[in-house]
Amino acid sequence: MAFIDYYKILGIDKSATTAEIKKAYRKLARKYHPDVNPNDKAAEKKFKEINEANEVLSDKEKRKKYDKYGKDWQHGDAYEQAQRQQQSQRQYQRQSTGGYGGGNFSGDDFSDFFESMFGGGGSTRGRGSTAGFRGQDFNAELQLDLKDVYETHKRVLTVNGKNIRLTIPAGVENGQVIKINGKGGPGVHGGPNGDLLIQFNISNATKFKRDGSNLYATEVIDLYTAVLGGDVTVNTFDGKVKLKVKPETQNGTKVKLKGKGFPIYKKEGQFGDLYITYDIAVPTNLSVKEKELFTELKNLRS
Amino acid sequence: MSTATYIPLKTLCTHYKVETTFFQDLNEYGLIEITTIEQAPCIHQDHIKNLESMVRLHQDLHINLEGIDTVMNLLDKIHHLQEELKTVKNRLRIFEE
Numbered sequence: 001m002a003f004i005d006y007y008k009i010l011g012i013d014k015s016a017t018t019a020e021i022k023k024a025y026r027k028l029a030r031k032y033h034p035d036v037n038p039n040d041k042a043a044e045k046k047f048k049e050i051n052e053a054n055e056v057l058s059d060k061e062k063r064k065k066y067d068k069y070g071k072d073w074q075h076g077d078a079y080e081q082a083q084r085q086q087q088s089q090r091q092y093q094r095q096s097t098g099g100y101g102g103g104n105f106s107g108d109d110f111s112d113f114f115e116s117m118f119g120g121g122g123s124t125r126g127r128g129s130t131a132g133f134r135g136q137d138f139n140a141e142l143q144l145d146l147k148d149v150y151e152t153h154k155r156v157l158t159v160n161g162k163n164i165r166l167t168i169p170a171g172v173e174n175g176q177v178i179k180i181n182g183k184g185g186p187g188v189h190g191g192p193n194g195d196l197l198i199q200f201n202i203s204n205a206t207k208f209k210r211d212g213s214n215l216y217a218t219e220v221i222d223l224y225t226a227v228l229g230g231d232v233t234v235n236t237f238d239g240k241v242k243l244k245v246k247p248e249t250q251n252g253t254k255v256k257l258k259g260k261g262f263p264i265y266k267k268e269g270q271f272g273d274l275y276i277t278y279d280i281a282v283p284t285n286l287s288v289k290e291k292e293l294f295t296e297l298k299n300l301r302s
Numbered sequence: 303m304s305t306a307t308y309i310p311l312k313t314l315c316t317h318y319k320v321e322t323t324f325f326q327d328l329n330e331y332g333l334i335e336i337t338t339i340e341q342a343p344c345i346h347q348d349h350i351k352n353l354e355s356m357v358r359l360h361q362d363l364h365i366n367l368e369g370i371d372t373v374m375n376l377l378d379k380i381h382h383l384q385e386e387l388k389t390v391k392n393r394l395r396i397f398e399e
Binding site: 026029030033035036038039132133134137173174175176188189190191192204209210211212216 | 313318354392
């Protein structure tokens with residue numbers, strides 16, 4: 001547990017007046033408020049820090065205690081005495097210092113440093129904004145492999161101790177968020193429940209590259225097949241197909257296999273395309289005879 | 303959870319401790335949609351999330367209606383850009399080993 005410099009967090013001097021603290025806090029709150037920083041975990045963390053700093057510095061008693069014992073919070077009799085004081089102060093209802101709530105952010109979510117100095121839970125009184133009528137949204141992440149989302153399947157997830165049966169449609173994208181209505185936190189005073197938001201993180205250990213519903217793969221073919229043409233068997237995502245390689249096929253030639261790509265999200269039975277790029281392998285460790293024959297070929301062309 | 307799809311404005315005013323005029327103004331700015339059910343002005347519960355965000359912007363950050371309108375437009379833009387970024391990042395994975 002490290003010491004937290006609340007003055008530094010608010011960017012103010014130790015001699016800052018109440019008005020200066022309020023001004024600094026409000027300015028930072030406007031910048032880092034969760035409602036204006038969607039999906040920004042760094043801003044959310046910063047917002048918690050500035051709320052905590054404001055909680056301490058805008059409260060006369062807390063500020064006094066922080067200024068006196070702050071740096072030495074872990075050592076000495078003074079700190080122990082402060083701890084005892086804090087125990088007794090817990091009996092009293094704390095006064096409001098006007099912090100902000102900010103969406104799903106809980107005002108009680110203070111650091112260990114704060115709790116060790118001022119007691120758990122932060123303030124018991126209502127913060128600046130009114131508590132939500134609608135329940136909190138719950139966020140969850142689900143790690144899947146690309147193979148898992150090739151077919152629609154069902155899973156049971158445990159979120160906050162509750163089992164949620166979920167159908168994961170084929171073709172879900174990496175980073176896609178699926179919302180399950182009403183499976184978040186309970187509403188207040190008859191308000192609607194929050195939602196459960198599940199983000200899919202899809203790793204890909206296959207040789208296929210995915211772009212939406214299209215897949216891309218490279219197939220190595222030998223020089224002779226490329227020059228003279230022939231058959232090759234290539235792997236698709238769920239099987240194999242035989243392809244005819246045209247004579248005089250150039251390195252890097254792309255072949256499109258229609259409908260052999262990835263399932264299209266929420267369009268059952270529809271698939272994207274698979275693009276195969278030929279990578280022509282030039283023979284190595286040539287024998288004397290082979291070198292002679294290649295030289296002959298070269299001379300024929302020059 | 304309440305089974306009501308529409309929440310009476312009166313309930314919301316009591317809960318958020320705001321005047322009815324605040325919601326009426328939001329309605330006039332096209333930021334929310336007030337529907338009258340059995341002669342009572344209501345808001346659909348699917349819009350409560352957005353509405354709460356607007357209430358917080360107003361109460362926490364003292365942003366007026368013009369400001370809320372601007373913020374909501376910018377948030378909408380951020381949302382689209384974040385979605386676009388996600389797609390572009392996924393596309394970039396094609397070039398990763």
